[in-house]
Amino acid sequence: MAVTLKEVAERAGVSRSAVSRTYTDGASVSPKTRKKVEKAAKELGYSPNALASSLTTGRTKLIGLISNNFHNPLFLEVFDLFTRRLQEKGLRPLLVNLTDETDPENSLRMLKQYSVDGVIVASSTLSPEFAKAFHDAKIPVVHSFGRFASAPDVHVVGVDNVECGRMAARTLLARGYKHIGFLGGPKGATSTIDRRAGFMEVMGQAKGIKVKESNAAAYSFEAGRTAMLKELKGTHAEAYFCGDDVMSIGALSAINSSGLSAPTDIGIIGLNDMEMAKWENIDLTTIRQPIKQIVDSSVELVMAALEDSNRHPEARLFSCQVIERGTLRPL
Amino acid sequence: MAVTLKEVAERAGVSRSAVSRTYTDGASVSPKTRKKVEKAAKELGYSPNALASSLTTGRTKLIGLISNNFHNPLFLEVFDLFTRRLQEKGLRPLLVNLTDETDPENSLRMLKQYSVDGVIVASSTLSPEFAKAFHDAKIPVVHSFGRFASAPDVHVVGVDNVECGRMAARTLLARGYKHIGFLGGPKGATSTIDRRAGFMEVMGQAKGIKVKESNAAAYSFEAGRTAMLKELKGTHAEAYFCGDDVMSIGALSAINSSGLSAPTDIGIIGLNDMEMAKWENIDLTTIRQPIKQIVDSSVELVMAALEDSNRHPEARLFSCQVIERGTLRPL
DNA sequence: ATTCAGATTGCAACCGGTTGCAAAAATTGT
DNA sequence: ACAATTTTTGCAACCGGTTGCAATCTGAAT
Incomplete structure (x- = not known):
């Protein structure tokens, strides 16, 4: 259906490797072939298949975003921030709604099937064991809005x-x-x-x-x-x-x-x-x-965990602040 | 890193095809080999790589869920319903936040790269052209909460x-x-x-x-x-x-x-x-x-469009209803 | 025991890419 | 102009699965 590498290679009169290299940065391609490839690609409307390449590179750039807070308006803000931040970083959120799912097994299995690079669990009500299940399955995981522990089982970002x-x-x-x-x-x-x-x-x-x-x-x-x-x-x-x-x-x-x-x-x-x-x-x-900071830090941390999957579990805390408005009597 | 088909096959003492067939329904496997495979798979903690299989089957079960309404609490409900419904149907939502993106090109490219099976555009403020861009790229698309037209360019589900x-x-x-x-x-x-x-x-x-x-x-x-x-x-x-x-x-x-x-x-x-x-x-x-109906119908329609990509664009309308509460003077 | 249809199995090619390696081409220095 | 480097290129194998096909196995019928 979609245009493939091979077709572009043929049209451009180069090898498949040349085309592949045009789209992987750091690879060695002469400006001349690059031009030819880009021309052919444009004419054909080619865009590389990220999933196929994930097979060999081992990276899908897919991040599981798991939550069970679909009735708390705060989480619309959280999702907004997460999706934007992930997008900025070239990552894609695969959203998982845990509302009526207590068992991590199912989500774990499905996220493994889609070989997500990492997982962000965004919830203050899910038990730490939930996030741990991913850790045990060797999937980098960050528990956002999770419980602080001085020696946590998984990466945690949130407040005290x-x-x-x-x-x-x-x-x-x-x-x-x-x-x-x-x-x-x-x-x-x-x-x-x-x-x-x-x-x-x-x-x-x-x-x-x-x-x-x-x-x-x-x-x-x-x-x-x-x-x-x-x-x-x-x-x-x-x-x-x-x-x-x-x-x-x-x-x-x-x-x-x-x-x-x-x-x-x-x-x-x-x-x-x-x-x-x-x-x-x-x-x-x-x-x-400070939800923006928590979100940004979570994304940064999950990316760091992707780089080094043996990274020691870390807890990041942000400080809170009283916002005075009108529902308490004044000082 | 992860356990592969091949390892399971070796452990179970069968061919790779046998393992593959154990996990594709409708395929012919004897109860005996199935048992062996399942045993080996369990021991190894195997789960099939959905993305690898998508390569040959042409189906990723990934659905792009695109929206720009991340500041309207209604859409938290909408996301809740969409994610749950898609999950029920064995589909996975790849969430795209369009908040600061006006050009369809980028999202289109990225959704092509991830070979989503289909796309749901959930927004009443995006122009019909946006959804049409997907249609033109031959990606099945449903515009939820979109504009009714008696001869729409793309599938539309919403209200009049x-x-x-x-x-x-x-x-x-x-x-x-x-x-x-x-x-x-x-x-x-x-x-x-x-x-x-x-x-x-x-x-x-x-x-x-x-x-x-x-x-x-x-x-x-x-x-x-x-x-x-x-x-x-x-x-x-x-x-x-x-x-x-x-x-x-x-x-x-x-x-x-x-x-x-x-x-x-x-x-x-x-x-x-x-x-x-x-x-x-x-x-x-x-x-x-009736957002639940709109969501359910959208999912149903996108699934139908997956089956038959030449399906004629269809508009589905649901009726609205006045809910009497306390901000209008009584009749 | 023999035949034959139907079920099961493995082989090998393929899906759309990536990458190590060695050969070919381009560049540099003298 | 020639040798030594460095860059660019294509080949072929591989990633983790699926699938058409032919071979093998099974069991029922004769």
Whole structure:
């Protein structure tokens, strides 16, 4: 169907190798033959078959981009950044949606079949074991938004969620709240566990503070709303650290529809600083995760791992920052 | 690096063909050899290289998924649906982000290099010519959310945007609004043009109605907000048909921050019915596009086009439906 | 035991490229 | 003009599979 190397070679009156070399940089071709080849290629509309060449070079430039966060608007930003960055680097994202797949086996098998050069797991809710499965299969892998460990099994790029928890706690304490709630994301997620740990650590050291905690079923609007509605049925705290921004927005919705409002009746601080957080009708105080840096660094790291597949697993952390908006009372 | 056919064949004590046939269905292999092969394969951890096989079969099962809508939350839903559906059908999405790429040439070349079996263009703002470039290159293509035409150049799946415009107009008229605004999406987009046409057609037939119109720069929150702020500076209409939901939310934000509210002071009707539209703190009256059906149908159509590449270009339309929520005054 | 159709198997060529190697051509120095 | 280098070129084997074909095997029927 498509034009092949051979046809171009014939038309240009050169050998197949000559054509091949024209399209591999670093190869030795005289300007004269290169011209001939390029002319013939243009006339025929030839473009080299990347997959065929991957057979011999062992590189497909395909990167598996795996995620299970297809209901969190933050991840649209994440996908945008990843796809652009990968494209800039000449890599192609093969997108894998893990939403209803718990077992790594399937994805592993399929990504092996497509001989991806590497894999980026973009999720804060997938277990570290998931990423490890790729590592064990000798596929370079980076877990973006994954859990920090000082000696990780796989490359990890993200933030120190424990520190984020502390930061949220300090922010709430500094504003004089005395009755404070931790409204976490799904219980099993490492991000939830770590944020809670940091949060409780700081709270434990504070005097005269009452702390309560609960969890939402997912990092989603609905889950955040449901969890907050439940809070509002009992005696609620004065302010909450919510699992993430989309949950926060759900919580805010619950607050408003109960006739209350933030920050007057209840304070909310989220996490992520997704685009929506700064929308005027949301105006969420939150902790910013530097997602662009995380993405760029992940891509850089996966590329480095391609070069040296024995590279020692590395954890890259970026610092977060409180973004003051309108859902906490002022200092 | 990876285990190959040959190694499995040697270990199982059979020919390479036998191994190959074990993994291609419809091929003739005795239960006995199949057993041997499967045993050897399991021991070695073999999985066939899909790309190598694509070389002879001419099918990669790779589908280019092209979009430029990485700032519209609706498209996270769209990507979710597409990736899942494609996976269910054994196809793999190669995601292409067109955000800062206007020229089809580059994407075309790269998708040719990866010999994708077909392409899905998911966008209502890309010009029909874009999709046509693939068609001209003999790559099966479906334009999802594209413009309806009775004799389209390429397969199109979507809604009748002209009818959506009419539907919005009728809805607003039925609620007794007399001064009505069309706050369209980007002027060049076919979706904007068509929705406007239908809208104006109905308005033109109504008596005693004052109509005004303007456009936002993009289907985005910011653009919607900015456009509405501008409206509010002059004499605004009583109700607006906004380009889409995310623009509507931007517009609502502008309305609120001007001390007004919907539907009391201004009515808003959006389009899409994305997940956020039903969030309690948004509660947007809108026109639902059946995106799941559009996605499923697109995948089905691209698969059909794979089978028969001479298939005549077809347009598939799905009907929309007004979803009553709280941003228009009641009937 | 023999025949014969149908199922199974291996050989070898091919898919569209890449690459080590040795021969051929171009360049350099004298 | 000639030898020594350096560059460019084509050959042929290979990457990891598939597939048409002819040979072999199987089992049922005679």
